[in-house]
Amino acid sequence: MNVIEAMKERRSVRTYDGRGLTENQRKAMLQAIAESNSPFGGHLTIRMKKFNLKDGYKPTTYGMIKGAGDFFLLGYGNDDASMLTAGYQFEQVVLKAWENGLGTCWIAATFKGTDFETGEMWPEGEELKIVSPVGVAAKKSMMEKIARFTVGSQKRKPMDELFFFEDFKHAIPEDNRFREALEMMRLAPSSTNSQPWRALVAGNKVHFYAAPKSKLCILDTGIGICHFHETEKYKGTNGEFMHVADAPGGQEGWQYVTTYVAE
Numbered sequence: 001m002n003v004i005e006a007m008k009e010r011r012s013v014r015t016y017d018g019r020g021l022t023e024n025q026r027k028a029m030l031q032a033i034a035e036s037n038s039p040f041g042g043h044l045t046i047r048m049k050k051f052n053l054k055d056g057y058k059p060t061t062y063g064m065i066k067g068a069g070d071f072f073l074l075g076y077g078n079d080d081a082s083m084l085t086a087g088y089q090f091e092q093v094v095l096k097a098w099e100n101g102l103g104t105c106w107i108a109a110t111f112k113g114t115d116f117e118t119g120e121m122w123p124e125g126e127e128l129k130i131v132s133p134v135g136v137a138a139k140k141s142m143m144e145k146i147a148r149f150t151v152g153s154q155k156r157k158p159m160d161e162l163f164f165f166e167d168f169k170h171a172i173p174e175d176n177r178f179r180e181a182l183e184m185m186r187l188a189p190s191s192t193n194s195q196p197w198r199a200l201v202a203g204n205k206v207h208f209y210a211a212p213k214s215k216l217c218i219l220d221t222g223i224g225i226c227h228f229h230e231t232e233k234y235k236g237t238n239g240e241f242m243h244v245a246d247a248p249g250g251q252e253g254w255q256y257v258t259t260y261v262a263e
């Protein structure tokens with residue numbers, strides 16, 4: 001499976017087969033962490049932690065996650081760069097997991113930090129903010145079905161509500177060079193499926209913004225930008241991210257995040 005297929009097929013997995021990762025799967029995930037990277041700076045630490053389900057200890061996810069003993073733990077800083085990097089970089093691991101036949105679920109709210117923290121020390125300025133189970137998916141539990149239904153996980157906003165061309169009035173033309181990368185961005189996961197990412201295509205530049213949906217909107221936008229950039233890299237049409245001082249202001253409340261300048 002390639003990364004485009006992974007972006008199209010991935011969904012959050014909340015019910016697992018209870019068997020835990022094999023040694024090879026664990027190694028593949030550690031390698032995915034080691035290879036993940038970000039151009040946005042900030043401070044992020046990604047770890048893996050195994051809880052032995054047979055010992056009966058289940059870290060609390062308020063019933064949301066079933067049958068998973070292996071988790072990723074994410075510690076990061078409170079600044080915008082760290083949040084952008086956390087989204088952009090950990091989503092690479094999420095996609096790599098899917099390519100390896102493994103499900104994950106970003107969890108920012110429905111977990112009890114102290115259950116996961118045992119013995120963990122984080123670099124200064126970082127703290128545990130996100131966890132994600134990782135493992136082989138099993139049939140969805142009733143709780144998982146309810147969780148998906150409640151936030152409308154299946155749905156995404158239409159392209160022309162998210163992405164704009166040349167000004168904030170026109171939709172992205174079908175044959176625009178960035179169309180496919182933005183289509184993949186649209187499919188990305190976000191907290192409560194809020195999809196706060198917005199973008200304006202202007203010539204060879206794409207300006208990215210975060211709509212103020214929640215305190216995770218910058219992190220969510222980082223996840224979306226990861227999908228955008230993975231598509232660019234897959235197509236062999238790379239570019240660079242930079243801060244453009246005179247980027248158009250966007251719509252009310254939007255926060256300018258970064259600009260992609262195509263080669």
Ligand SMILES: Cc1cc2nc3c(=O)[nH]c(=O)nc-3n(C[C@H](O)[C@H](O)[C@H](O)COP(=O)(O)O)c2cc1C
Pocket residue numbers: 010011012013064105106107108109110111147151152153154188189190191192193216219220223
């Ligand atoms: C940053 C972030 C935080 C999330 N936090 C939670 C959470 O606390 N509990 C949960 O059940 N799902 C959580 N999710 C999963 C989202 O609800 C899910 O990604 C969204 O509904 C889209 O569904 P999909 O991932 O299946 O495409 C989170 C997702 C993201 C990206």
